Amino acid sequence: MIVIMKPGATRAEVEKVVKRIKKEGLDVNIDTGSEHVVIGVKGDTRTIQDVAFYSYDGVEKAVRISNTYKLSSREFHPGDTVVDVDGVKIGDGHFVTMAGPCSIEGLDQIRECARIAKAGGAEILRGGAFKPRTSPYAFQGLEEEGLKYIRQAADELGMKVITEVMDEGHIDMVAEYSDILQIGARNMQNYKLLSAVGKTGKPIGLKRGIAGTIDEWLNAAEYIAVEDKSPVIFIERGIRTYETATRNTFDLSAVPLIKKLSHFPIIVDPSHGTGIWDLVPPMARAGVAAGADGMIVEIHPDPANAWSDGPQSLNEKTYMKMMQEVHIMEKAMKEIRSLEA
Amino acid sequence: MIVIMKPGATRAEVEKVVKRIKKEGLDVNIDTGSEHVVIGVKGDTRTIQDVAFYSYDGVEKAVRISNTYKLSSREFHPGDTVVDVDGVKIGDGHFVTMAGPCSIEGLDQIRECARIAKAGGAEILRGGAFKPRTSPYAFQGLEEEGLKYIRQAADELGMKVITEVMDEGHIDMVAEYSDILQIGARNMQNYKLLSAVGKTGKPIGLKRGIAGTIDEWLNAAEYIAVEDKSPVIFIERGIRTYETATRNTFDLSAVPLIKKLSHFPIIVDPSHGTGIWDLVPPMARAGVAAGADGMIVEIHPDPANAWSDGPQSLNEKTYMKMMQEVHIMEKAMKEIRSLEA
Amino acid sequence: MIVIMKPGATRAEVEKVVKRIKKEGLDVNIDTGSEHVVIGVKGDTRTIQDVAFYSYDGVEKAVRISNTYKLSSREFHPGDTVVDVDGVKIGDGHFVTMAGPCSIEGLDQIRECARIAKAGGAEILRGGAFKPRTSPYAFQGLEEEGLKYIRQAADELGMKVITEVMDEGHIDMVAEYSDILQIGARNMQNYKLLSAVGKTGKPIGLKRGIAGTIDEWLNAAEYIAVEDKSPVIFIERGIRTYETATRNTFDLSAVPLIKKLSHFPIIVDPSHGTGIWDLVPPMARAGVAAGADGMIVEIHPDPANAWSDGPQSLNEKTYMKMMQEVHIMEKAMKEIRSLEA
Amino acid sequence: MIVIMKPGATRAEVEKVVKRIKKEGLDVNIDTGSEHVVIGVKGDTRTIQDVAFYSYDGVEKAVRISNTYKLSSREFHPGDTVVDVDGVKIGDGHFVTMAGPCSIEGLDQIRECARIAKAGGAEILRGGAFKPRTSPYAFQGLEEEGLKYIRQAADELGMKVITEVMDEGHIDMVAEYSDILQIGARNMQNYKLLSAVGKTGKPIGLKRGIAGTIDEWLNAAEYIAVEDKSPVIFIERGIRTYETATRNTFDLSAVPLIKKLSHFPIIVDPSHGTGIWDLVPPMARAGVAAGADGMIVEIHPDPANAWSDGPQSLNEKTYMKMMQEVHIMEKAMKEIRSLEA
DSSP states (O other): OEEEEOTTOOHHHHHHHHHHHHHTTOEEEEEEOSSOEEEEEESOGGGGTTOOGGGSTTEEEEEOOSOSOOTTBTTTOOSOOOEEETTEEESSSSOEEEEEOSBOOOHHHHHHHHHHHHHHTOOEEEOBSSOOOSSTTSOOOOTHHHHHHHHHHHHHTTOEEEEEOOOGGGHHHHHHHOSEEEEOGGGTTOHHHHHHHHTSOSOEEEEOOTTOOHHHHHHHHHHHHTTTSOOEEEEEOOBOOSOOSSSSBOOTTHHHHHHHHBSSOEEEOHHHHHOOGGGHHHHHHHHHHHTOSEEEEEBOSSGGGOSSOGGGOBOHHHHHHHHHHHHHHHHHHHHHHHHHO | OEEEEOTTOOHHHHHHHHHHHHHTTOEEEEEEOSSOEEEEEESOGGGGTTOOGGGSTTEEEEEOOSOSOOTTBTTTOOSOOOEEETTEEESSSSOEEEEEOSBOOOHHHHHHHHHHHHHHTOOEEEOBSSOOOSSTTSOOOOTHHHHHHHHHHHHHHTOEEEEEOOOGGGHHHHHHHOSEEEEOGGGTTOHHHHHHHHTSOSOEEEEOOTTOOHHHHHHHHHHHHTTTSOOEEEEEOOBOOSOOSSSSBOOTTHHHHHHHHBSSOEEEOHHHHHOOGGGHHHHHHHHHHHTOSEEEEEBOSSGGGOSSOGGGOBOHHHHHHHHHHHHHHHHHHHHHHHHHO | OEEEEOTTOOHHHHHHHHHHHHHTTOEEEEEEOSSOEEEEEESOGGGGTTOOGGGSTTEEEEEOOSOSOOTTBTTTOOSOOOEEETTEEESSSSOEEEEEOSBOOOHHHHHHHHHHHHHHTOOEEEOBSSOOOSSTTSOOOOTHHHHHHHHHHHHHHTOEEEEEOOOGGGHHHHHHHOSEEEEOGGGTTOHHHHHHHHTSOSOEEEEOOTTOOHHHHHHHHHHHHTTTSOOEEEEEOOBOOSOOSSSSBOOTTHHHHHHHHBSSOEEEOHHHHHOOGGGHHHHHHHHHHHTOSEEEEEBOSSGGGOSSOGGGOBOHHHHHHHHHHHHHHHHHHHHHHHHHO | OEEEEOTTOOHHHHHHHHHHHHHTTOEEEEEEOSSOEEEEEESOGGGGTTOOGGGSTTEEEEEOOSOSOOTTBTTTOOSOOOEEETTEEESSSSOEEEEEOSBOOOHHHHHHHHHHHHHHTOOEEEOBSSOOOSSTTSOOOOTHHHHHHHHHHHHHTTOEEEEEOOOGGGHHHHHHHOSEEEEOGGGTTOHHHHHHHHTSOSOEEEEOOTTOOHHHHHHHHHHHHTTTSOOEEEEEOOBOOSOOSSSSBOOTTHHHHHHHHBSSOEEEOHHHHHOOGGGHHHHHHHHHHHTOSEEEEEBOSSGGGOSSOGGGOBOHHHHHHHHHHHHHHHHHHHHHHHHHO
């Protein structure tokens, strides 16, 4: 933490700030530069992150230097964390695909999705049983019935399951059927929910908030990490910007950035990232090339009749073709990684 | 709903779309304009809002015409809804002030805040007992203890209470102490929570999401309105944009826009809207002038030592001066409203 | 300027940064805090604002403390600058209205606009002769013919003129007819144009860029100010955000913020700020209340037949009513300002 | 164009709109759906794109269906346009690299940059002689002297040149030395400049505006295309969003989207797209994988001493390694493209 005083700040004003810092047992370094006095704080500044230095007379601004997250940071844990989803490894260098429909619509539909997903090489089946919808009049999901269907469909083909949990009250139920618990974009800062899923021991797929910053995302992961039970899988799904030509703006730079700042794996969601099915394959390829540990993608046997998110869903043919491309990209990335060795 | 076909769409492609629409019992009007065939849907299109027309061959895009919310809309309820908070009316033409600290820090602090708030003309006391914080290491609120303090402080001065509820499990507890239940910006799309507070019968202060659109906000209100118990008070608190000179970008145009689209009252939060205490008074004045039904504002006896949000809190002196200005603005608005009559 | 080293930075890495700074004749203060070494730079850091400290090994980031603008800053010029437009004062405490059509469409139209504008109390006539249009097929303005018309219409009623100059090659021509030269939002960072208009001695109406930050806006003003001839009038006209319910997001907080950071006056443009004519009057009132020195507003005798920007234009009746409201607001602001004295 | 009437619109209101449309020689289709009357316009709606339907009584909104650009659209020109830069083809399936410093600092520096660029496989040398800078006190470029240096450096190695032109007055000068004229992000909507460079016959590298939409970008290209002389090369360089962890948000989805909507080639700029040198290589790889026709990237023999943009510049070692990776990606893309055949 650095506190920057206004050009004309008085000695008494500086003293008042220093006194406040020392009250927390921290030491200071005072830099009387020509234009601004700058007060550097020594020690663990997390204890003063809430202090309103801006309210002190003579203060221009306070600049945070250290991050507020720790357990999620690479500084704290320099090696990569590989997440083991009951045998499927995420973050070990191979590219994991999670595929399935937006909504679970019935047993037949999810079985058909699983067959397609697996045929293309997906190891994990996705599908929503609880759907957060903008309008109360839209379809809200099959709930526990849907969970049963997806578990059965996955088990028949030896796949794992990822599905969203929206509510603290449903965690036990969802955890009974799903291998990974997904936190949706709207809940990235639902801190009660983060703490609660963090206690389950299941891997948590943490979607970036609709307008979540990288820093907030890492802090959200910290809420899970402090429970010291569940590993985190970051999921980049695009952010809200002024551009409306795509559903979201797919921020692929988040992949190398998160890898630099955190030890947890990151996967990408080109379906929500673009919202337009014919942009999904090129952005899936780009995700591999950016260094993501995997992807989550929406498929449907008949997108035109999907109950939700049809416009961004691939059908069997387009999905199979994309997976062929993704496998070529994976090979290329393996070659690139071997250069580094 | 209007479905716009691509320039070269075939008759068969058009037919397939039409068939899908008729399957829902709706009728169509087909406009064979020179460049694009346009299919207009007649009837209540809410039943087809999830149909993925974009996935049909030959479709360029589908455009929604009707809103997905209804009970919150002014179309449905042309007159203004006046919310009665145990005698304090919101939306009746007078400007209601809710003031208090960001966090309840103790009985003495909240009492002192209440004294100041009341002296300036506030009728409702604000203060957080549950605090959603970006970092898990930041102060999270005094919880039930805080609720007791704020209730007591308000009762001693004949004030009403507004405080945030973050979690379904705490609704009963918060409702015991508070007159208005506030839904924070991070929870604007926590649909389970919206439905649950909508059942309490208490007025709900619904903050706009950090990157919430006007349309999403109205749909969030609809989740409360469908429960048919609790009236909604919209709270504009600024949105996230590229501009970092203020904490948020305070979108005051939302005031006349919400008044045009909905019958529920709207108040403004210049403290979060700007994040900088010396911008609060001019933006509070602007809020009155824009036609808001009230405001919610952060004050603290000693902002420099506030446990949270100090930089945007007013002290006694700056708050009292602002309230003087707000009263002058109110008078001017009364004069303006009388012109219309 | 402060350079923050990474936690594990070596002494040699610190030395390299220090050496680079001293090369510019500046001195340093080295703060060996517990987690990060922080190097504070003493002296006029404008000379090192381009140094790529981030490229040095061991550097985490560099934080700018001082602003890069100077002549536009209130620090440099504590008193308000009042701009004198041939007798009409902007920034002297009274609220100046500039009104007129988006495009000058002919002599009759601009005369009719002038008559209405003046009747409502506007002192300055606006109207575009050169129109920057998204599409090359849209109407681009009457050019010099339009300039003649607006000058004539203004002169007949004793009004002043503001109109946009888009191109260095037209400055002399526009300056011949107009009292204020307007720089449009798309040209806020057209630095050649800024320098060139800054040499004319005419007041410059500087619109905020479509996605311009407050800091960039002040730096754009600096390009004009360094020419030491023309005063600047800031024009807040809304910024581009994710919200599409309004044409732009009208950032009224810019008014008190610019007043805090700069000595030049600031006016508001509620027409572009909202893009919807029925939101213009409440936002005009809010602009007065926020402390703006004036406004620029689009009117048209027959908005439905305007050649451009009709949806945000007021007609005679709605404009006259708005001006009545604005005058009431002005009186209220006068009362508020007298409190301060 | 579709005009949507309000639910209660009268027959007379509908008639007035219809009359206005027919005045332009266009025909209508009137759809009296159950909630809203919808008026579809038949014919070339470009002639009514400026009509302010929103100003008509009873109108809710007008929705544009056709694009306002034509010559730049793939509808108009279904095949890919391959741009021939004096023998170097852009858009023919191979990935073209343009590399060089942000600013040309002297003959030795640009020669050294050219040597490195060429060694890595770049065919085109970049370097700025005119620099648009936020602050008037920052380095503004070597101007014609710089142009001479970059031409000489490129010629010595048989490379082509791309450099920015900021001002109409400099077009002839820049065109004398450069093979491609670059329009910077700040000038994407400087329409006079677009028209003027469109007359040169040189290929135009058109950067996306700092907050430019895809639609505005295509319309900007249209300003060049209507001159019917110069082909366009789109350059995605990131957009401004709320995220500050990267300099811009690199919108890679623009690559497949532009390829879908336009026939002109598109390249990517991972240097400005991220602003952080160690994110450049993964995003360059992602650019290849997304299907870009090439990239433009900043390199410097000594980034720590670059006069501008050092933080995002690669040095010789990091550039050479990136190019090795890019070549592997190119091979993979060739394999993927052969699948399609």
